[in-house]
Amino acid sequence: MPSPSQPSTGERRPRAMVIDRAWRGLGPGCRALSGPGGAPLTRTVKLIVLPLIVRPTLRPEFAADFLGAREAEQLDALIRESGAVLEATAQWFTLLKKTRRALGIVAGNPQDLYFQRCFELATEHGAPGPGAEAAAKSVLADVVDATGGRTVEALKEHLADSARRARLDAELTAAWVGREAATGAADTGPADEVLDACGVPGAVSPAFAAMVRAGHGSLLGRALWSAHPADVGDRADLWDRADLWGRSDVPPHLGLTAHRVPPRPGVGRSASTATLPAPFDRTLFERLFTVLQTSTHREHLPTVPELVEREVGRSCAPLGLHDESLRVTVVLGGRLAVGLDPLGTGGSVTGPTAAHRIVNSRWQREASVLRARRMTVSPGPDPDGGVLNALAQDLRTPWAAYMRRLWVRLHGRDVRDAALPDAASAWSVLDGVARSVMMDHRARVRTALRSLSANSEPAAEPRSA
């Protein structure tokens, strides 16, 4: 008898393949939503087919990556039945792109911006008919305006008022003075148990909830306000161990501030992505600037005055975050970050957990890709190495870049009240940040190499014209 773990092709089919086949059966009317080979665009699947037609949350039988013969047939039928509405969606998309071009709009990816709207238009009106152009224009205006005034300019204007700035400054002072003192020792050890259960399918880690209940994130945040290894003599009670992160060569704040202890946040009135200070040293303006810059759905954010009011309290809260699950994720991230080994030097530092092994093996893969792409940096310090040596140096202290990225992501969640309910969701953030740090490194190496080998000749120029 065949073991159930050996799938037989005749019975179970990849869902993606079922979708692909059904899609191709719809014919050329959906071409605007298809890729060059006739397959649906990845965003067509992600933004239209799955969430709006297949709807696996309502139909759990379609939620798996592999479907039985009966489900495959049903899914195929479902997509084919939607042919008319998909064709209309494609026509609306073509019209919106054309209108957008005519209006000279270039910001944003049209698929991200309009796919869902086009499906809604198609469901409501069918194919574009008389009056469609007006409808298209109004959708475009709507999308452009969806920020509802939640813009950097609005923030700038809001904080330009000197009376308001004075009031906010006074509030910050009061909030900073009123911070709660540390009540217990900071200990990052329990994080290892959570990290060891990461990436294991189906593993449930009660340790995460326990850390949240015990306020491990707040403990860390308060300890960082009051002590530095050099000060431990005074407040030894705050530190379980002098080496908070399990190794003595990293600062307790892991680069989240450039100071010994974080300074009181200021109000601020300008920011630039290139010169943002460490997270704890950012002004209100800089913190919110980042949120407004990176948010895709700004219409879901609080209004600018609300954002500012809440940021006063948040910036004076432990770790600059309100939600305890997010603070605990800082602890997890710190513990993970100090054990990262992007250069594969293997000097095993803290007892590696499953999370460490996953991220470090991904770094190894990345290193091998970078070697194959001829985008290396010397593993050892090289005084003649210039900008590449600086990039390598960042890889030797990976926790700094990691924590910066992580904090920004958690802060963005805090602003939206998006707590992390369990270890699995925390891991997906931690894992995503690791990937972003890698991609950042790759982009920086690419930029550095481009600047080194920049040819003074333009890439192409007709010799005669």
Place this chain on the structure above:
Amino acid sequence: MPARHPAVTRAEDGTVQITEPIAGPAFTRAVLDVAGAVLTWPVLGPTGLPAAEIHDVAQAQQWLWAVYGERTAAAVDAVASGAPEAAAEPMAPEQPTALAESAARLAFGHWTARWWPASHLDGIPALEPGALGLELAALTHECQQLLDEAGEVEGRELLEEHLAALAPLVRWWQSGASPRRLGGVLRLIDDAADGLGLGGEEIGRLRSALEQDDGPSGTPLDLADLFVRQGEFALAAGSARPATGRVIARGVGTNNWCRYPPGFVDAAEDAVTWTVYALGAGRWIEVEVVAGGTAPVGGGRLAAEVSVERVHLAAEVHVDGGPPSRVPLARRDDVWTGRANLDIRASTTPSVEVGVLLPGFDPGPGADDRAAREAVRALARRRLGEAAAPHDGEAAQSGPFLAEILAAAAVEEDF
């Protein structure tokens, strides 16, 4: 029938592998970052299905079936959910799909952009980066099913970086003497730009050229004039200053491509040479490295001079098996040169090894990959030969890159 039997295994860290990762020097592997996995092809081996390291199985399931077929996709699913037996199950051999072929071509194109052994000494011309970059942007779009957002961003950057090459390619297409693939590449670029919401003058001109749809008009065109040629070598002969000493040793160093970025040094095996001079009790070494075509060019514009100042290529010199010392090299015309005193006894003839590297980039000396470098040169020559032959077969997938056709035409013009 292909002899390949992909085996699916699960590593300790949870990574699922399809066949073993490919061994060999970095420059013999073509890699492609795809959604949830890294794919690798051997550059020197037969093309076929890639090896895969899958770190996100759920993401990879979106395309696994389309590259490896249903059975392998199912085996990955089984192995990922903890069924080790499926790992040993031999998979049925499957013909490469259209997507697998495009992916292989895209990966090989990326390899070409980084490792093409351009050399004046060997007579292997450089490839026009704009033509190659745009063809890669088109291929990236063709592989959209495979890629995640990072891959899409890379395609967008390729397109934006090489927009200036679009006009010459359109003129080539309009000349009526272009390979059939060029029209497809241009349409893919148009479609990719449309999907990304890119506008601008170059794209606009492409669009109107494509919309006229009368296509090639037969305007005659000299291919060699289409792009400004890079690497118009005028080799400076010999050393800048007349050597005052007596030559006591000379030799050829190692030209390890892994130790510096593309284009800095001529890829020939004998591009690195050294001479040891003696004068009285003094001993010194002079190193000469033939420069590559795309490295910072001295003279001309101020920006280039500044970057020459910043770039310190260096030679690594081992004397009599001792620890390496570095000799900074400066670029003068088409040669990097450097000189350093040697602390050796006057009575001996030193044994010297010289390598060339870019500080900060150099990952280390590594193994002696001479044979693999020679194989890559042979590959490049073979491909140029194919590119020079009358092109326009139906095999659009496996034919030479546009940049190779241009390079082959330039060679013919030269000789």
